[in-house]
Amino acid sequence: MIMIKLTPMMQQYMELKEKYKDAIMFFRLGDFYEMFFEDAITASRELEITLTGRECGQEERAPMCGVPYHSAENYINRLIQKGYKVAICEQVENPKDVKGIVKRDVVRVVTPGTNINPNTLDEKKNNYLMCIYSSENRYGIGTVDITTGDFYVTEVNHWKKVLDEIAKFSPTEMLYNEGLNGEFIKEIKEKYIAVINTLEDWYFESSRCEQKIKDHFNVHNLDGLGLSEYNIGTNASGALIEYLYETQKNTLQHLTTLVPYSTDAFMMLDNFTRRNLELVETLRDKQRKGSLIGVLDKTKTAMGARLLRTWIEQPLLDMDTINNRLDMVQVFKNQPLLREELRELLQPVYDLERLLGRISYGTASPRDLVAFKQSLGMLPGIKALIYDIDSTLSKWIFDELDPLKDVYELIDKAIIDEPPISTKDGHIIKRGYNEEVDKLRTATTEGKRWIGELEAKEKEKTNIKSLKIKYNKVFGYYIEVTKSYLSLVPEGYVRKQTLANAERYITPELKEMEDTILGAEEKVVAIEYDLFVKVREAIGQEVLRIKKTAKAVATLDVLLSYGFVADRQNYVRPSINKEGVIDIKEGRHPVVEKMIDNDMFVSNETYLDNLDQRISIITGPNMAGKSTYMRQVALIVLLGQIGSFVPATEANIGIVDRIFTRVGASDDLASGQSTFMVEMTEVANILRNATKNSLIILDEIGRGTSTFDGLSIAWSVVEYISDLNKIGAKTLFATHYHELTELEGKLEGVNNYCIAVKELGDDIIFLRKIIKGGADQSYGIQVAKLAGVPEFVINRAKELVSELADADITKNVNVEKVLKEKKEVVTDDNKSRPQQMSLFEETTHNKVIKELQALSILEMTPMDALNKLYELQKIIKK
Known part of the structure; x- marks a missing residue:
């Protein structure tokens, strides 16, 4: 094996990089952060910066790219947003005090959940980091925002509840133990925009986690923190603290409390409900404007x-x-x-x-x-x-x-009213706060006067009218004389620099002044920085x-x-009850009424209870306002339970443990789910988790499949929810299946309501008013006309609906009986199988049969029979 000898600097880099393999290392070299090898290639691609090379002791140059240190935060944030970690490696020694290579070390690892840059964070939103630990079918969840010091812990007994907590906190980064279910992790990655990392099992070792928490919060046992009943949560929280110490290299003194909470203390809102009710962002464009929080x-x-x-x-x-x-x-x-x-x-x-x-x-x-x-x-x-x-x-x-008051007075005495941004350039400390700073400032101020007096004295002594005493960072203070006066320069001047049209000199007296002035300036900056740090630390205490x-x-x-x-907005105080009654007078949708003229919004009444008014079947045309009405009821209940007044003239709100919504549907192509599959997944979640104390909002269940399948599902769902032995929850159920209105009187607690519509010939006006009773038609063609469908299509639809109405499969049929029976057809092998009922096949079939039954064959001529057969064949072929 050939050993490659690296330069000392590159050896230092490689040793540090070995400890942070999963991060892009920003390696400080002078005024730049440099990246090397694979880090450089990645950063060059992601940040769109030039990739170069550097001699590193090998025959080939090491790939390298870099960014200026003063603008590094912008580049770091861009990498964080793309899901990378960034290890910041700084010089930890003053180069002036060191011979040879300067010692460097990683001072912090920045991740999406540990980003503290105020310029890149939304000030109105927490930046949460969450840790999930799974053991024995229980889940511990630790959640922290290091920018504010908020730290929470809980436990749940099902992974679906973990998803609810993720939806609640919306973490930008999640950590989990290696044993967590793979399907669960897959679902998290599909549903949430967050960086997800695995922690090794040793992070979650119980005794280690307990000790980490005790050490950080300086307690002898966990009971004082309220963790006695949160064993799994303790593991998640301990691992989270370990991760923070490991990445932040900091005491984290602002993490002063760990707050245990039970999910049963709050209304549970699953991700579907949060999304459908548009609580903190709109469904379509993810904006605050148009959401509930945008109003409040x-x-x-x-x-x-x-x-x-x-x-x-x-x-x-x-x-x-x-x-x-x-x-x-x-x-x-x-x-x-x-x-x-x-x-x-x-x-x-x-x-x-x-x-x-x-x-x-x-x-x-x-x-x-x-x-x-x-x-x-x-x-x-x-x-x-x-x-x-x-x-x-x-x-x-x-x-x-x-x-x-003491903190106010400390800052008022110590810091000037308009300080610079930087802490290293001086001019921070207020006069009178520190005697030494005042003396040094006087020296620098007096020094300028001294320089002025010396310049005047030298001009008079030498008779050189153009003589100037100047300063720059390279040469310090010097006397400048133009070449036309060089003959007047006295012997005591020592040449320092020659220019094209002048000479620069130094004198012993000027050198002494320079040492005094520059020493004072440099010293006062250092002292001011130290004093500022002490003030900052005092506030931290x-x-x-x-x-x-x-x-x-x-x-x-x-x-x-x-x-x-x-x-x-003319909201009223709601009465809060535990009897399960929701009674809203002239309720309004808090967001929609803001988007239109308040006087144009039509208010509505709502009454639900745990007895005879549990379920409202709401029928009426699309676009008439069913969805708006149902969402407004859910939002009014939610507003009451967050302690807000509500948009109504009067409201009595029974506390609900959960709000479920199934409103609208869309394909989930990423996971290969159709619109109907998404709809049924949401319905399944509701039916498995709702209780008698829940509020359920269901809109158009069963539309994604055939008429009879959809009607059957919708009917069955209402039966299941209405059953007190199964759920018995308060429910608003909007549907286009008018057949469901038959359930009023057949199922206890079910009542019919509809949207009032005014007909003007072939046109309709939506009155937006919920009234008692069921709608007798859907007005689908009128709605299509309002939507701008071409007139030819509208007219043809009117013709077809007239023909189909004559043979309506549900006309004069007992729907309940039909839904309980399976339609069977006999195959050639004399075996029966279930057959899906189709509206168009069924009506054509019935029409032909009726005409055949009405024929008097014996009274027809052969030509009449052939003509009739031709007509029937044309009907079947349509």
């Missing part, structure tokens, strides 16, 4: 915006907690002057949570601290205004909100107080946002 988010702070998203994703089940929120919203709706004064005070409040993250990482800038001070300046006024509000939640906010205050401010911000929307 009138927050003034980034912290409030993130908390609002969390509340929407986690509706409450506890009545007292819901009412506590509603009490505050009531105050803010009824007292607009108080509300607007508080919102104005919140306007300049900084993102305190993410500041703590940057302090923990040592990346908070002087300007960050000044913005932080300005934020703290708002807190006393906020606290004073909420003092007189009489509610449980206002008292909690008042107690948690710490004005942090108050992490618990700051986090509590940040949560209080965020909570206040969300409640003010609720109050603002309630006032401007």
